[in-house]
Amino acid sequence: MxxxxxxxxxxxxxxxxxxxxxxxxxxxxxxxxxxxxxxxxxxxxxxxxxxxxxxxxxxxxxxxxxxxxxxxxxxxxxxxxxxxxxxxxxxxxxxxxxxxxxxxxxxxxxxxxxxxxxxxxxxxxLVNPFTLLSLLRAVEDAQHGQTGPVVQTAAGSSIGKVVGAAALKHGFPLVNLVRSATGAEALRQRFPGLPTISTADVDWPEQVQDAVGGQGAQVVLDAVGGSLTRDLAALLADGGTLISYGRLGSGSTPLESLALTPRALTVRGVSIGQWLTRTPEQRAEDVAFATRLAANAPELxxxxxxxxxxxxxxxxxxxxxxxxxxxxxxxxxxx
Ligand SMILES: NC(=O)c1ccc[n+]([C@@H]2O[C@H](COP(=O)([O-])OP(=O)(O)OC[C@H]3O[C@@H](n4cnc5c(N)ncnc54)[C@H](OP(=O)(O)O)[C@@H]3O)[C@@H](O)[C@H]2O)c1
CATH class of the missing domain: 3.90.180.10 (Medium-chain alcohol dehydrogenases, catalytic domain)
Structure with a gap:
């Protein structure tokens, strides 16, 4: 072979x-x-x-x-x-x-x-629907029952678009971040109902704050990391959560620069590598979700x-x- x-x-x-x-x-x-x-x-x-x-x-x-x-x-x-x-x-x-x-x-x-x-x-x-479910569970954990604004990076990625579709379906307030003006335009056409901002704009953090209503984001879903992490943590409201699930970017951010303690922020990772730790019943539910998604929304x-x-x-x-x-x-x- x-x-x-x-x-x-x-x-x-x-x-x-x-x-x-x-x-x-x-x-x-x-x-x-x-x-x-x-x-x-x-x-x-x-x-x-x-x-x-x-x-x-x-x-x-x-x-x-x-x-x-x-x-x-x-x-x-x-x-x-x-x-x-x-x-x-x-x-x-x-x-x-x-x-x-x-x-x-x-x-x-x-x-x-x-x-x-x-x-x-x-x-x-299988992978992206399972990842979506893991991310939605992590967002729910971070929200403690109160639905606040969620910001996601790499929003034009395959998984980012699945998250975008889920936000529209379930009505949670999502702000999309991408790295280029052309990427932003393409995503706005795909999801006219979601604010989409390009980090190539110098004032992108201010644009995000406007889009989330000036109170800060409750959750940032991040697949970029690296040197962007510091700016992303600054977008969070006090008590907010940064969920890291990818490493597309370069550079690094020292943990100490995030003001985790004074701002009571949480940083957590999500990995589909943990999927086998779910019970057989939970895995069967995830598989049923994934096969339904493949049958009903193959465009995702x-x-x-x-x-x-x-x-x-x-x-x-x-x-x-x-x-x-x-x-x-x-x-x-x-x-
Ligand atoms: N933790 C997990 O279990 C898990 C599971 C699945 C996926 N992921 C992660 O999710 C991310 C997306 O995966 P995917 O398969 O959906 O990817 P994909 O379809 O290949 O899309 C990649 C996207 O990332 C953007 N991008 C690439 N480098 C970037 C950078 N330096 N800064 C900002 N954006 C950048 C690209 O933007 P352009 O359009 O501008 O090129 C593109 O939209 C990856 O980090 C992947 O590892 C994690």
Whole structure:
């Protein structure tokens, strides 16, 4: 089978390589082997390859394969797997190594794709809806029953647009932040009902304060971090919460500069990496939500472009293109 591997962290263009590996063995009891047809390139996948900013790049004794999400066709099932059968369309998460033609997964992490949901939508069907649910739970925790203004950064990202749609649906006051005037214009057209501000404007903090009514934001949902964190904390009302869930930006902000104690601010992280700590019942509810979203609002799971798995370097170049809309997929043939 074809697979993408890396044995040390570093620039993805330098450390990733296309390899031919023997097909994995037949699935063991309780496992399912999936022929992966499409998988997304997520910022988190590239973060794993490149390592944490400022941290020492790691070397690995055995090659690693990126990717934790994807969709495909069940190739074979192990003993005791009754509810999945060869030929069935499925999505998987969190299953390490989806940047391969074949992946083996525990059956409880394999989700049948509903009829009518396209392969491309199915490839994106789990991570962002689960992330949305995690972010909404974190916002609810931060609000203590009182709905105040929420500001989100990287609002034109795939997940940012899902959050925007949720804000309009549930009626919570959301202010969108993006990094460019063109990005702001595109998002205003998409969500005319939500204020959208570009951090390229010198007076963007004042624009945000006007948009939140001068009282400060109750919550900031942030995927940028770095040197922007200090400005974002300044947007919060006293007692507010900064929820960090991504690291798209550069630079850093010392914790001490945030005036956490005098302003009684909270900073917390949210990671989809914690999803397996949810109970089986909670996970089943999340899966039901994700499959409903894929069936009813596939436009929220937008594909930016598709590339064959072998063309991963071009695909990664596309992921990094400013102004890209949607998620880039890596594809494999059906056999
Ligand atoms: N914690 C979790 O569990 C979790 C789960 C899913 C996603 N995430 C995070 O959510 C973020 C978005 O992911 P995605 O898949 O939705 O991304 P995406 O669709 O690839 O979109 C990336 C967006 O980030 C913007 N951006 C890139 N660099 C930026 C910078 N330095 N400053 C401001 N904006 C910047 C881009 O703006 P332009 O349009 O201007 O290019 C684009 O809108 C990522 O940080 C990702 O790691 C976290």
């Amino acid at each position: 074809r697979t993408i591997t890396y044995d040390r962290q570093g620039d993805a263009a330098q450390v990733l390589r296309l390899s031919a590996l023997p097909d994995p063995p037949a699935p063991a009891a309780g496992q399912v082997q999936v022929r992966v047809l499409a998988r997304p390139i997520r910022p988190g996948d590239l973060g794993g390859v490149e390592g944490f900013p400022g941290g020492p790049p790691q070397r690995f004794a055995a090659p690693r394969i990126p990717g934790v999400e994807g969709m495909g066709i069940v190739e074979s099932v192990g003993e005791g797997v009754r509810d999945l059968r060869p030929g069935q369309r499925v999505a998987v998460f969190p299953v390490p190594g989806t940047w391969s033609d074949l992946v083996t997964a525990p059956s409880d992490l394999v989700v049948p794709v509903p009829e009518g949901v396209s392969d491309e939508t199915a490839a994106l069907m 799971l937008e594909v930016a472009a598709r590339y064959d798995l072998a063309d991963f370097a071009q695909a990664i170049g596309h992921v990094r293109r400013p102004g890209k809309s949607g998620t880039v997929l890596l594809t494999s043939p059906t056999s």
